[in-house]
Amino acid sequence: MKRLRTPGISLWGEWACLLLLFSLAAGLLSAIAGHVVRADAPSTQTRSSEGPASSPDPRSSTTPAAATGPRFAAPTDTAAQPPPHRPVLSEGQASPASDWPVPRAPADSLEPLRYTPQLLQSVPQEMLRDYPAVYLLYREQHTLRPDGKEVTLVQQLLRLNNRLAVEELSEQQIEFLSATQTLLLHVARLHTAEGMQLDLLPHQAHLRDANTDFKVYDQSRQLVLSFPARTPGDVLELQYSIIDADPQAAGHMFDTYVFGHESTPVAQEELVLCLPADRTLRYALRGAVLDPAVERTPERTVYRWRLNNTLPVGEEPHMPPAAELLPCLAYSTFASWEEVAEFNRRVHEGLPGLTPELEALVEQEAPPHLPPLQRVQRLAAWVRDRVRYLSANHEPRGYSPHPPAKVCADGYGDCKDKSQLLLEILKHAQIPAALAYLNTDEQPQVCDDVPFPAANHVIVLVEAGGQPLWIDPTGSLGAWNMLAPSVCGRRAFVWDGQHIRLLTTPMLRAEENRVEQESELVIDAAGTGRWKMRRTYWGQEAWTARETMLAQSASQRRQALAAEFQSVYSQARLLEFKLEEPALSDPDQPLVLEAELEIAQMTEGDEGLLLQVANVLSQGLLAEDLSTPRRWPYLLDWPFEVRHRLSVVLPTAYVFQSLPESTEVPSQWGSSSLAVSAGPDPRRVELEWQLRLQATRVAPEDLPEFQTFAQQASELAVQFLFAAPSEDPADIPALVDAFSRNEADAATAHALAQLLISEERLEEAWQILSRAIAATPDDPALRELALRCAPSPQEALRVQRELAERWPEQGAYLLQLALALEEVEDMAAARQTLLRLAELPQPEWAVEAHYHLARHHIWTNELDKAAEELAAARNASPDAYRQHIDARLLFDRFAFGADGADPFGKGALVVA
Numbered sequence: 047m048k049r050l051r052t053p054g055i056s057l058w059g060e061w062a063c064l065l066l067l068f069s070l071a072a073g074l075l076s077a078i079a080g081h082v083v084r085a086d087a088p089s090t091q092t093r094s095s096e097g098p099a100s101s102p103d104p105r106s107s108t109t110p111a112a113a114t115g116p117r118f119a120a121p122t123d124t125a126a127q128p129p130p131h132r133p134v135l136s137e138g139q140a141s142p143a144s145d146w147p148v149p150r151a152p153a154d155s156l157e158p159l160r161y162t163p164q165l166l167q168s169v170p171q172e173m174l175r176d177y178p179a180v181y182l183l184y185r186e187q188h189t190l191r192p193d194g195k196e197v198t199l200v201q202q203l204l205r206l207n208n209r210l211a212v213e214e215l216s217e218q219q220i221e222f223l224s225a226t227q228t229l230l231l232h233v234a235r236l237h238t239a240e241g242m243q244l245d246l247l248p249h250q251a252h253l254r255d256a257n258t259d260f261k262v263y264d265q266s267r268q269l270v271l272s273f274p275a276r277t278p279g280d281v282l283e284l285q286y287s288i289i290d291a292d293p294q295a296a297g298h299m300f301d302t303y304v305f306g307h308e309s310t311p312v313a314q315e316e317l318v319l320c321l322p323a324d325r326t327l328r329y330a331l332r333g334a335v336l337d338p339a340v341e342r343t344p345e346r347t348v349y350r351w352r353l354n355n356t357l358p359v360g361e362e363p364h365m366p367p368a369a370e371l372l373p374c375l376a377y378s379t380f381a382s383w384e385e386v387a388e389f390n391r392r393v394h395e396g397l398p399g400l401t402p403e404l405e406a407l408v409e410q411e412a413p414p415h416l417p418p419l420q421r422v423q424r425l426a427a428w429v430r431d432r433v434r435y436l437s438a439n440h441e442p443r444g445y446s447p448h449p450p451a452k453v454c455a456d457g458y459g460d461c462k463d464k465s466q467l468l469l470e471i472l473k474h475a476q477i478p479a480a481l482a483y484l485n486t487d488e489q490p491q492v493c494d495d496v497p498f499p500a501a502n503h504v505i506v507l508v509e510a511g512g513q514p515l516w517i518d519p520t521g522s523l524g525a526w527n528m529l530a531p532s533v534c535g536r537r538a539f540v541w542d543g544q545h546i547r548l549l550t551t552p553m554l555r556a557e558e559n560r561v562e563q564e565s566e567l568v569i570d571a572a573g574t575g576r577w578k579m580r581r582t583y584w585g586q587e588a589w590t591a592r593e594t595m596l597a598q599s600a601s602q603r604r605q606a607l608a609a610e611f612q613s614v615y616s617q618a619r620l621l622e623f624k625l626e627e628p629a630l631s632d633p634d635q636p637l638v639l640e641a642e643l644e645i646a647q648m649t650e651g652d653e654g655l656l657l658q659v660a661n662v663l664s665q666g667l668l669a670e671d672l673s674t675p676r677r678w679p680y681l682l683d684w685p686f687e688v689r690h691r692l693s694v695v696l697p698t699a700y701v702f703q704s705l706p707e708s709t710e711v712p713s714q715w716g717s718s719s720l721a722v723s724a725g726p727d728p729r730r731v732e733l734e735w736q737l738r739l740q741a742t743r744v745a746p747e748d749l750p751e752f753q754t755f756a757q758q759a760s761e762l763a764v765q766f767l768f769a770a771p772s773e774d775p776a777d778i779p780a781l782v783d784a785f786s787r788n789e790a791d792a793a794t795a796h797a798l799a800q801l802l803i804s805e806e807r808l809e810e811a812w813q814i815l816s817r818a819i820a821a822t823p824d825d826p827a828l829r830e831l832a833l834r835c836a837p838s839p840q841e842a843l844r845v846q847r848e849l850a851e852r853w854p855e856q857g858a859y860l861l862q863l864a865l866a867l868e869e870v871e872d873m874a875a876a877r878q879t880l881l882r883l884a885e886l887p888q889p890e891w892a893v894e895a896h897y898h899l900a901r902h903h904i905w906t907n908e909l910d911k912a913a914e915e916l917a918a919a920r921n922a923s924p925d926a927y928r929q930h931i932d933a934r935l936l937f938d939r940f941a942f943g944a945d946g947a948d949p950f951g952k953g954a955l956v957v958a
Contacts, residue, residue, distance in 0.1 A: 145248035146231065146248045146251060147248070147251055147252065147253035147269065148229045148230070148231050148251070148253065148269055149228070149229070149230050149231070150230070150231050150232070151230045151231075151232065151287075152232060153199060153201070153232040153233065153285050153287065154189075154197070154199065154287070155187060155199055155201065155285075156187060156318060156320065156348065157185070157316075157318075159183065159185065159201040159203070159233075159283070159285060161182075161203055161237050161281060161283055163241075165182050165183065165203070165313075166182070166205075168313070168314075169182060169313045170313070170355055173311040173313060173355070173357075174205070174207055175207070177207060177309075177310060177311055177358070178206075178207055178208050178210050178211040178214075178215070178310075179204055179205060179206050179207055179211040179215055179310050180204075180205050180207060180310065180311045180312075180313060181202060181203065181204055181205075181307070181310060181311070181312040181313060181314075181315070182203040182204070182205050182281065182313050182314065183201070183202065183203045183313065183314045183315075183316075184201075184202045184203075184312055184314070184315050184316075185199075185200070185201040185202070185315070185316040185317075185318065186198065186199070186200055186201075186303070186316070186317050186318065187199040187201075187318040187320065188299060188301070188317075188318070188319050188320065189320040189321070190297075190298075190299040190320070190321040190322065190325065190379065191322075192322055194295070194296070194297030195289055195290060195291045196289075196290045196295065196299050197287055197288070197289050197290070198287065198288045198290070199285070199286075199287045200284070200285065200286055200287070200288075201284075201285045202282075202283075202284050202285075203281055203282070203283055204218075204281065204282040204284070204310075205279070205280070205281045205282075206275055206278055206279070206280050206281070206282070207278055207279075208278050209278060211278070212275050212276065212277065212278060212280065215275075215282070216272065216273045216274075216275040216282070217270060217271070217272055217273070218270075218271045218273065218282065218284055219268045219269065219270045219271070220268065220269045220271070220286055220288075221256055221266045221267070221268050221269075222266060222267055222269075222288050223265060223266055223267070223292075224266075224267045225265065226290060226291050226292040226293075227288050227289065227290050227291070227292075228288070228289040228291070229267075229269060229286060229287075229288055230286060230287045230288075230289065231251070231269070231285075231286050232285035232286055232287065233245075233283055233284065233285040234246040234251070234271050234273075234283070234284055234285075234286075235283050236273050236274055236275055236280055236281070236282060236283070237280065237281040237282075237283060238276070238277070238279075238280050239277050239278065239279030239280055244274060246271060246272075246273065246274075250271065250272045250273075250274070251269060251270070251271050251272075252269070252270045252272070253267060253268070253269055253270075254267070254268050254270065255267060255268070256268050271284070294393060294445050294446070296389060296392070298378070298379045298380055298389075298498070299319070299321060299327075299377075299378070299379050300377065300378035300379060300380060300496075300498030300499075300500060301376075301377060301378075301498075301500070302374060302375070302376045302377075302489075302490045302493075302500075303317055303374070303375045303376075303377070304368070304369050304372050304373070304374050304375075304490065305317075305334070305351075305353050305356060305372055305373040305374070305375070306353075306356035306357075306358065306359070306368075306372040306373065307356070307358050307372075308358055308359055308361075308368040309358045309359075309360070309361070310358055311355070311356065311357050311358055312353075312355075312356045313354065313355060314352070314354055315352070315353045315354070315356060316350060316351065316352050316353075317350070317351045317375065318348060318349070318350050318351075319348070319349040319350075319377060320346055320347075320348045320349075321346065321347055321379060322345070322346055322347075323342065323343065323344060323345055323346055323347055325347075325379050326379065326381060327347070327349060327377055327378070327379060328377065328378050328379075328380070328381070328495065328496050328497070329349070329375060329376065329377040329378075329496060330375070330376050330493050330495045330496050331351075331373065331374070331375045332373070332374045332375075332376075332490070332493075333371075333372060333373040333374055334353070334373035336351055336352075336353060336373065338350055338351050339351075339352075349377075351375065353373065356372070356373075359371045359372060359678070360677060360678075362676055362677065362678055363670070363680075364670075364680050364681045364682065365676075365678040365679070365680070365681065366678060366679060366681055367487060367488045367489075369488060369489055369490050370487075370490070371678060374490045376490065376493040376496040376498075377496060378496050378497060378498035380497045380498050380499075381497075382497055383497040383539065383546040383548070384545070384546070385497065386497045386498060386499050386539065386541075386546055387541055387544065387545055387546045389499050390499060390541050390546075391543075391544075393445045393446050393499075394446070394447075394543075397446070397447065397449060397466070398449045398450070398451065399450070399470055399473075399474075400450055400451075400470050400471065400474055401450075401451045403451075404450060404451065404454065404470075404471070404474075405474055407428075408425065408471050408474050408475055411424050411425060411428050412424045412425050412475055414475075414476075417511070418477060418510040418511055419510055419511040421475055421477065421510075422472065422477060422508055422510045422511075422515060422517075423526050423527070423634075425468065425471050425472060425475060426468060426506075426517050426519060426526040426527065427526045427634060428471075429464055429467055429468045429471065429519045430464075430519050430520075430521065430522060430526060430633075431522075432454070432457070433453055433454065433457060433458060433459055433463075433464055433467065433519075434457055434458040434459075434522070435458070435459070435460070435461070435464065435520040435521075435522060436458035436459065436460065437460040437461075445499065446462075447459075447462040447463045447465070447466035447467075448463050448466075450466065450467045450470050450471075453466075453467050454467070460520075461503050461504045461505070461518075461519075461520050462481075462504045464519040464520055465481055465504045465505060465506050465519060466481070466504075467519075468506050468517065468519050469481060469506055472506070472508060477508060477509075477510050478508070478509040478510070478542075479506055479507065479508045479509070480506070480507045480540045480541060480542035480543070481504055481505075481506060481507075481540070481541050481542075482504065482505050482506065482507045482516065482538040482539070482540045482541075482549070482551070483499070483501035483503075483504055483538060483539050483540075483541070484501055484503055484504075484505070484533060484536045484537065484538035484539075484551065485501050485502050485503065485536065486502060486503050486532040486533055486536070487531070487532045487533075487536065488532070489502055491536060491537045492536075492537040492538060492539055492548075493537075494537070494548050497539075497546075501538075501539075503533060505517060505518040505519075505529075505533065505538075505551075506518075506519065507540050507549070515527055516529055516551055516552060518530065518533060521589070521633075522633070523589045523592050523593050523596075523633050524585075524586070524588075524589045524633055525585070525588075525633055525634050526633075526634055528585060528586070528589070529551060529552070529554070530586070530589075531554055531586060531683065531684040533551055534551055534552060534553055534554045534684075535550065535551060535552070535553040535554075536550065536551050537549075537550055538550070538551055553685075554585075554586070554684050554685050555685060555740070556685040556686055556687040556716065556738050556739060556740045557687055558584065558585040558586075558685075559584065559585035559586040559587050559684055559685060559686045559687070560583075560584045560585065560587060560686065560687040560688065560689065561581065561582070561583050561584070561587050561663055561686075561687075561688050561689070562581070562582045562584075562689045562690075563579055563580065563581040563582070563663055563689070563690045563691070564579065564580045564691050565577060565578065565579040565580075565690065565691065565692045565693070566578050566579075566692075566693045566695065567659065567692060567693070567694045567695065568695045569648060569649065569655070569657065569694070569695065569696055569697055569700075570697055571697045571699060571791045571792065571793035571794055572793075573646075573647060573648055573649035573650075573655065574644065574645065574646050574647070574648065575644070575645040575648040576642065576643075576644055576645075577611075577618075577642065577643040577644075577645060578640075578641075578642045579640065579641050579642075579643075580638065580639075580640045581638070581639050581640075581641075581663075582636050582637070582638050583636060583637040583638075584636050586684050586686070587686060588633075588636055588637045589633070591637050592630060592633065592637050594606075595625065595630060595637075596630065600623075603623065603625065604620055604623045607620060607623060607639075607641055608620040608643075610662055611643055611645070611662055613662075614660045614662050614764075615645045615648070615658075615660075617645055617646040617647050617648075618643050618644070618645045619643060619644045619645075619646070620641065620642075620643050621642045621643060621644055622640075622641060622642040623639070623640075623641045624639065624640040624641070625638075625639045625640075626638045626639070626640075649769075653770065654700070654703065654768055654769050654770035654771070655696070655700055655768070655769040655770075656766060656767075656768055657694070657766065657767040657768070657769065658764065658765070658766055658767075659692060659694060659733065659764075659765050659766075659767060660763055660764045660765070661688075661690045661692075661735040661737075661763040661764075662690075663688045663690050663735075663737075664688050664690075664718075664735065664737045664759065664760075664763045667686075667688070667737065668737075668755075668756035668759055668760060670756075672744075672749050672752065672753045672756075673753065675746070675749075676746045676749060677746065678746065679743050679744055679745050679746060680743075680744040680746075680749065680752070681742055681743055681744075682739060682742035682743075682744075683742070684742060685716075685739055685740045685741075685742055686738075686739055687736070687737070687738045687739075688735070688736070688737045688738075689734070689735070689736050690734070690735045690736075691732065691733075691734045692732070692733045692734070692735075693730060693731075693732050694730070694731050694732075694733070694767060695729060695730050696729040696730070696769050697729075697784075697791075697793060697794065698729070698772075698777075698780055698781055698784040698794055698797075699771055699772060699781065699784075699791075699793045699794040699796065699797035699798070700729065700769040700770065700771060700772065700793070700797070701728035701729055701769060701770065701771075701772045701774075701777075702724065702728055702729070702731055702767060702768070702769050703768050703769060703770045704767070704768045705722050705724060705731060705767060706720065706722055706733075706765045706766070706767070707722065708720060708721045708722050709762060711755060711758045711759055711762060713751070713752070713755040714741065714748075714751075715739055715740065715741040715742070715744065715752065715755070716737070716738045716739035716740050716741065717736075717737075717738055718735075718736070718737045718738075718755075718758065718759035718762050718763075719735070719736045719762075720733060720734070720735055720762050720765065721733070721734040721736075728772075731767065733765065735762070735763060737759055737763075771793075771796065771797040771800060772797055772801070773800075773801070773804070774801075775801055775804070775805055777797075777801065778798065778801050778802070778805075781794055781797060781798040781801065782798060785798055785814065785818070789817050789818060789820075789821040790818075790821040790822050792818060792822045792825045792827070792828060795814055795815065795817075795818035795822075795828060796818075796827055796828060796831060798811075798814055799811045799814050799815050799818075799828075799831050799832075799835070800831065802814065802835075803831070803834055803835050808834075808835040808837075809835075809837065811831075811834075811835040812832065812835045812836065812837055815828055815829075815831060815832040815835065816832070819832065823852075824852075826849060826852070826853055826856075826859075829845050829848060829849050830849070832845050833845055833846065839869070839870065842866065843866050843867075843870065846859070846862055846863045846866045847863060849862070849863070850862075850863040850879070854882070855886070857883055857886050857888060857890075857891035857894070860879055860880075860882055860883040860886075860891075861880075861883055861891070861894055861895075861898075863879050864876045864879040864880050864883065864898060865898075867879060873902065876902075877899065877902060880895045880898050880899050880902075881895070881899075883895040884896060884899075884922075889922050889923030889926055890923060890926040892918075892919070892922035892923065893919045893920075893922055893923050893926045893927055893930055893933065894930075896915045896916065896918045896919035896922065897915070897916070897919050897930060897932065897933040897936070899915045900912040900913075900915035900916045900919070900933075900936065901936070903915060904936075916933060916936070919933055
């Protein structure tokens with residue numbers, strides 16, 4: 047079959063058109079593709095711009111990101127599009143090196159990398175099916191050259207499994223320090239799913255400054271590569287080297303390598319360390335059993351670790367950091383910690399001490415006559431408050447702090463700057479101190495068996511007052527001697543200027559991070575509660591609350607507290623809010639707030655008051671649903687303690703009848719308890735809740751037990767109290783006094799009248815009720831009670847008429863009025879009242895009305911009319927009639943007589 051061609055266009059022209067179209071499509075895809083950063087891919091370094099050693103990780107980016115999952119950088123500038131006339135290079139072609147933003151060179155690899163589709167055959171299907179992307183191969187080769195420079199070669203094959211990966215991972219970035227490091231790009235190409243091989247062009251590579259945020263100024267550079275990936279199944283091949291010539295490294299090679307990746311599986315992974323034969327490598331592997339293959343030649347020694355089919359750690363709420371969960375290798379050419387101490391001495395050599403102005407300031411802030419602990423407190427607080435924390439490294443690696451005078455003049459500094467400043471100040475004050483180097487909890491721990499000087503944080507260890515004090519001067523919202531949770535329980539090497547000690551920072555204790563609240567809840571006679579409280583935050587709880595409140599306006603703070611109570615009491619309304627401003631601004635003081643709230647409709651119940659009280663402080667602290675199976679342990683933020691003392695005061699008319707029992711719910715993580723104490727006053731009770739969590743890690747197999755504990759603690763936080771009117775005659779004077787102050791207090795009047803009636807002091811009860819009814823005319827309970835102590839039948843009848851007139855819809859009042867009228871033989875009025883009763887919508891009252899009308903007709907010997915009324919009663923509600931025994935007996939009695947005859951012919955009305 048002949049192939050049709052356009053007239054005038056040769057076969058070569060047709061291929062040129064196809065290449066042109068493909069170039070345009072590739073350029074467009076490159077322009078719209080998002081930037082991707084491989085987070086710690088597939089390893090994580092301990093060096094960062096914040097710590098004493100700062101070197102960009104060739105395997106990762108410093109772009110801020112979440113603790114887990116891939117990190118994404120800002121999109122690249124798409125203004126510069128590829129020229130439409132330039133075809134994409136195929137294999138074997140090359141563009142001039144001058145066109146590239148970084149040098150190009152062949153890779154110096156012990157094992158060359160070449161992609162073949164056969165690599166996919168050894169990859170587990172779940173890695174290709176269940177994840178957006180997979181590293182078919184990731185290899186790092188670190189070579190320590192005889193001249194002391196370290197060369198890091200990175201080789202990776204990244205397969206894009208789905209459309210999301212194509213859109214988000216087609217941008218790769220390489221970060222390096224241009225001051226001391228040289229980036230060589232070896233290979234950057236795309237292997238398409240259709241089998242094509244496309245090398246990147248110079249215009250698809252962009253060099254820029256590293257991303258920074260407002261607290262970290264990174265001196266790194268980034269090479270951004272825009273791969274023209276189009277479809278799932280494409281494979282990105284990237285090979286590059288970073289030559290590190292940092293003089294501070296002193297010819298050593300050291301690092302921490304984390305195998306695997308947070309969110310992407312790695313099918314094959316290799317770490318290769320190559321060093322001169324006369325150098326010794328110390329290493330330790332945590333989290334896996336993996337021995338290296340060692341090759342020795344007269345010139346060099348090569349260590350090779352291989353790991354296959356590593357799944358990502360995934361993403362679960364409150365999980366440990368990936369560096370803790372993945373296998374981690376620490377390695378170093380330092381032979382001992384004494385060598386590290388010597389390294390620190392060289393780094394700090396020539397660093398200026400305090401200027402005379404700073405020395406005078408030390409004498410002013412901490413006079414020698416003060417106790418040592420107080421002097422440390424003042425000096426630590428001064429450094430914390432006067433020098434703002436800001437990571438702004440200007441050195442190649444960042445091992446060296448800036449001089450104290452410069453840090454003070456600038457008014458900012460990073461962790462090593464502020465720690466060195468505090469160290470120099472303490473030395474001038476004759477207070478022993480040392481620098482402590484550690485990795486925060488998102489990085490692997492310092493390894494005792496592998497000495498090297500890199501860490502990502504520096505604090506100060508002070509020996510004063512007979513106890514070690516760990517001080518982190520970078521925290522601006524915490525107390526001067528407070529350690530953040532991320533640096534607690536971390537291994538540190540402590541350098542005192544001469545020697546190094548390996549110590550562990552103290553663990554956080556629950557009592558150090560606590561919230562205490564004193565509350566009084568006063569209930570009035572109407573069931574409305576007035577809640578007054580004073581809340582105090584300590585430690586990390588104070589830090590968190592202070593940070594939140596400083597970011598809020600006064601109205602937002604009020605709204606937040608009101609919402610906290612409304613989550614338990616829907617009718618809560620904030621009346622007053624007071625925040626102690628000195629405590630808000632002074633991190634060394636506990637944070638204190640006071641508030642008063644009104645809670646309407648707190649009580650319910652007819653026979654008494656049913657009152658719900660709750661520990662609002664612990665609501666939601668342990669409420670997270672942990673029923674879903676987890677792969678990793680569950681971590682709480684930090685140990686804490688919540689203590690709430692609540693006094694509940696009843697109105698005078700009521701006393702507590704039943705109280706909850708004191709209870710404790712223990713667990714292996716902590717405990718929750720409720721203590722209930724009632725004093726001599728039956729109207730007052732005190733409840734004290736305590737929730738204490740010391741252990742913050744829950745293993746997956748312990749989740750059901752922890753959730754049971756959390757549920758029990760949550761239930762313990764809500765209690766119900768029952769109160770009833772007082773029945774103690776000894777309370778009469780107090781009730782009289784309370785009533786005299788407020789005659790509209792119906793509950794007090796009711797309780798007082800009941801006590802007076804029980805003591806047969808009817809006249810006093812009548813007087814009290816008369817005054818209360820005048821002050822509260824719409825309370826029917828007062829008139830009902832007045833019927834029991836009315837001084838005469840006429841007064842009782844008057845009260846009964848008032849009840850029926852004010853509440854005519856209440857059938858009981860109409861019926862009682864009719865019966866009272868019968869007692870005074872006002873039959874006409876009684877009959878009219880019964881007719882009103884029969885008109886009520888409730889059928890049971892119609893049955894009552896017709897029954898009593900039938901009685902009236904029997905009394906006047908109108909038996910036919912009586913029978914009609916009884917029939918009307920049955921017709922009004924057969925069910926109610928069947929339950930009305932008196933009506934049925936009356937009908938049986940007059941309908942059949944004593945001899946069983948049926949003189950009225952009404953047998954059909956008899957209910958069987």
